[in-house]
Amino acid sequence: MHPGNNLTRGEARRRAELIQTPLYDISLDLTRDSDTFSVGANTFIDFLAPSLDSCELNGEEVPKQAFNGARIALTNLRDANELHVLGTCEYQNIGAGMCRFKDPVDHKVYLHSQFETFDAHRMYPCFDQPDLKASFTFTVLAPSDWVVVSNNPGQAQQVSGKENIKRWTFGATPKMSSYLTAIVAGPYHGVRDRHGDIDLGIFCRQSLAQYLDPEEIFTVTKQGLDFYGEAYKYPYPFQKYDQLFVPEFSAGAMENIGCVTFNEVFVFRSKVTEAVREDRANAILHEMAHMWFGDLVTMRWWDDLWLNESFATFMSVLCQVEATRFKNGWVTFANQYKAGARRQDQLPTTHPIAADVPDIESVHLNFDAITYNKGACVLRQLVAYVSQDTFLRGVQRYIKQRQYSNASLADFLSDIEAGSGRDLRAWSKLWLETAGLNTLRPLATSQSETIGSLSVQQEAPPEFPTIRPHRLAVGLYDRKSGGMQLRRRVELDVAEENTPVKDFDGEHLADLLLVNDLDLTYAKIRLDERSLATATEHLAELSDPLARAIIWAALWDMLRDAEIPARRYLPLILNNIHGETDIGVVQDLLAQAASAIFVYGGPANQAAALEVLAGHALRALDGSSAGSDFQLAWAHAFISAAR
Template sequence: MSLTLDEARARTAMLSEVSYDLLLDVTSPDAFRSRVAVRFRTKGGDTFIELHRAESVEVTLDGATVVPAYDGCRIPLDGLTPGVHEVVVDARLRYVTDGEGLHTFTDPVDGERYVGGYLGLDITQRLFACFDQLDLKGPITLNVIADPTWTVLSNGLSTVADGGRFGFATTRPIACDLFAVVAGPYHSVRWEHQGLSMGWHARRSLAAELERDAAELRRVTEVCFDHYAKTFSEPFPFDSYDQVFVPELNWGAMECPGCVTFNESLLPRERVTDDDRRRRAMVIAHEMSHMWFGDLVSPVWWEDAWLNESFADYMGFEVAETVAGYAGTRVSFEAAYKPGAFLADRRRSTHPVAPAAEDVPDVDTGTTIFDAISYGKGNAVVRQLVTWLGAADFLAGVNTHLTRHRFANATLEDLLSALDAVSPRDVRGWAEVWLRQSGHDTIRVSRSDDVPVLTRDGVRPHRFTVAAYSPSLEPVGSRLVDLADEPLELPEWAGLVVVPNAHGETFARIELDPFSYDSVARSLADLPDPLVRAVLWAMVLDQVPPAAHLDLLARQLPRESSPTLVTAALDRSLNNLVRRVLPPADVPAALEVVAAACVLDGEANEQRAVALARGLARSTSDTALLRRWLDADATDQGLALDPELRWAAVHRLAELGGVEAPEIEAERLRDGTAAGDLGAVTALAARPTVEAKSAAWAAMTEDPDVSVRRFRALAAGLWSLSQREIVAPYVAAYVAVAPSLARRGSAFAAEVGRAFPALPLTDEELELVRDALRGDVPAVLRRYWEDELDDRTARAVSF
């Protein structure tokens, strides 16, 4: 039962001074005890408190036992008199394996058990009874009963750890969706910085990886902390700062105050590439900025989720690049993140970066706007705002906003008021066209005689770098320009190649004139600046028809020196072009073009070799090559196979019929980790036999307790670009069963949506999806399906 905007507003008008005193007992492996005393002031009347699917519930109100009409979602609190009340809810709940509640995980390496509450929209109520909305913030006091040998972490500073009882200092007022609890035999690296207790933590079986990266993780944490301490006028708002790599997190990370949780993919096994380090530094900076923007000051309702995510995403990339020392972080944004934002902005599901509250009528709808608009486009729009407004005025307004609304809630209008007060520019006019309207402008290059002319199709003012090059793409010059209604002539660059938005400061589609485009298509890999190459790779791959896309890849990828850009170009080609756009008959030839572009001969740059090898492992049809790799545990050129690369080779070999179940089991045992278990699940499902597909499908759909990760791994093996005929019967089966599977919860619904058949579909198969969408499809799944339909038809129509 999704909370509606009207219900949230009514409850906010009625309640205040909310606080929670929570006890969790996680000693049983089957279920846990959740006892919470919720104190609040009310104006009187009827309300409710949420608690999702408790097995047993005992409730007292102001000390008297009551028997409420609990419906599995809400506990009514009727007839309240004005004043302060306390409701105590003592419940027993089941652990979950989908991350939406108190998640349980057993490590196959050593058999150790871990539990954790990694929350978010509509999830806190699956852990304890609460008023589950953003603008009823309150302090939380936590006590946990657990194995006395465990580490237990939460938002507050640890105050008691004695004989299996763990206590924590009462938090400052926080939104209850930001609560976190982490428990298990964690390996920890602890220290103090600027008088604050800090720590990094990981599963005991990942101790070696944590120790390997500990110095870097500490350095990045301290550098980001010191930067934010100087940037924001408000001091760090909480009493400790732990960062935890937790098993099976549904997101990249979660910004819980004082206890940030990270996906374990950010702690790679064996090989750690520069791209891995950049991404991790960006996420660390992103989540830490949330301590101020999102945690200290929170939105009132979910339409302003972008205020959290767009700001943090901008800060994450900016601080990682310019403060933490990870050059190339902006390159990764332009190449790997921003293209997805443009794609999202062309779908029917696009929405303003800052929608109206009424456009998010319930929390289910709020779940669907944590997307590439709120992150990728929002990041780019904030960067344009900083470029247009100036960094000094931007930060002055942000600091006013943070101080004015500290430990409270605020809206876009509140932020605009703060920015407007410190800037002479028309901030509200800017916000109206950039934040309140969906879509994006197009910046075009044309020629007047031989003089480049920039024009804008659209309504937004733009400030960006324009760069000029010789026909062979040697740099000539660059400058920052403003572009609005009037064309901008560049006579000093007559006869030269011109690239607008060369450094990615704005969010707009770029269309080059034929002279500039031809030079870029001929010599893209020769451009010296990887940031400009990132902008142009993204532009070209977005605009050319399939044959030209594959031709560009074949000519330019073998000469592209940046591993980041190699990976991004391969992902765009395999995930978008081959999977969504090409007719089924064209797929084999396209895979051969991709494989041929992943040239490994004589590659001196190890990280570029890794990127190319991963692309080759996904696309080659040469079973002998893959077999040689596995036998040698290295590529033919001697590049060692890290676990990710080895499992990619096993997966592809299984798809091609080159490996059977006993050898896959031997690979699983050789690996011995949870990631290895999932790699084996994918490889078994990838085998080109009727029996393998039937077993995978049954495991996905008939097991009511299949975990999110296992479901994902099965789907990755089931759908194979090389097995069109054998998997075709499962397309209709997927469309038929997906809506019922998606009702398990939003996280599982998202995974069901991501499990959309990962191969080109016929018009008849796409029509099955359209027919299903005319019926009752859960909101999260509906969004994924509509996006898939739009992505598969938009480019095909445009060409």
């Protein structure tokens, strides 16, 4: 990293006070067959490049020494200023700036940009901070057989006297942050469609065109656009919606306005499981959620990056469940996002969700499962705490009042709090500014065959002794001839170390008592002994996949915390895994079975446990449909256990 290529929060704040309404006119020459490209822009200040060819401010030359390789220092600014910069920038292979890739199949060259968080100035000089929104106009020279895609629709014209070069022009964008601008260029294969008045496009390398399945991608895209437009009470705000699968992409996807880039892993080159298709749908919907929350309204500084990502994670699952065929989104959320958050939150490296980000170099230090996973889990709890209707009305207010501008966590919570009857400043201190997670345990007394009293005990680890307000549900389940069925469920606030559940006083004892039914809060859950015995033998009889997921998670945490032994956990999985119809859940459980043997079981018991697992896997393999996802999962389990 260039030693001067950083930006502090204080510098950004002072610059935002000085600069107002910047306009960018950016010209790129991508026709060179080399490691550099030419750039010209009408604005100012961050610019990471090997050379600055010329720089003029208000018609006067800026001295060469004003450029340190990462910044151009400007002095004696007027009320209105015009800056002209001509420079040569480098193509990157580090996943930031303008990235260049040569396809080994057909030797065609493909380019794509990636600017989050602080890399737009690797391609053009700019105020590279999210709260200096501006309008951007791009002009690009490119080979005639290339397609160039940016945030706005583009027009291509042949360059006079140069039959192999076209000039692409893109109209001025609405006000947006520099990290959301994008240029993707190359001989991309494209498929177009339309949804209402929105132009849609899907692009990939020509050598991958045979594997692209645009029909499914367009279907999810259209479902998402309809859902978000209604949820936010705000139609899609930009001119088009292109999705591009680009080579050597450094992340999963990026929410560039109208020009969303994806990792090529989402172009499936072989048979994949339904869980993998669900993952792609979720990625599509995650990036789309940002078009309103993150793009139309953008964080003021990077300390709210967690909110940007957590919100999109939460909303993408909500959209997936309510608008697409992938109805088990909350089951996946419980098994993956919550499990990942709990795991990260119990490591020595855990930290509060709302972390201090004093400069750009600090951003990615806290960009982890706490940022993405726990943040989304806590937002799900916030929705339960204020109600989904209240939450969405607050989001609608937030978007309408702050469109094309910037906002902070305080703004967001203020808009959600209005009309909720909840004090979200106090909630924020307990949930967002402290690390660690609580354990929720049912404590019941019985009188004959009835519940004498029931309470939820809330515990906190000594290193993070925070007792938090939880809005959650408690469910009573009974075994009947048709399986295990919900008898009764109540929602309540659990905000103390011990909270009575008076609604169940005098109820007949349940076969299974489930704290955090519906999976509304973020915590470790415990089962009482009666429920543990029921789950051990009869969990597969429970028809609700989300309730099963909550119980599986509780059992896993009880194993990790030494409240049940590994020798009890493996039979529990093998007795009940046949009740799971979601391939992702089956794969997770098989991985946990292996961990129970190798990580949490005694070394002397490993061989016998592996023999049991291998035998069960072989029988399940024989009973699986030929070519099914489950046959593949059981085959992998057998091979791993039989080694």
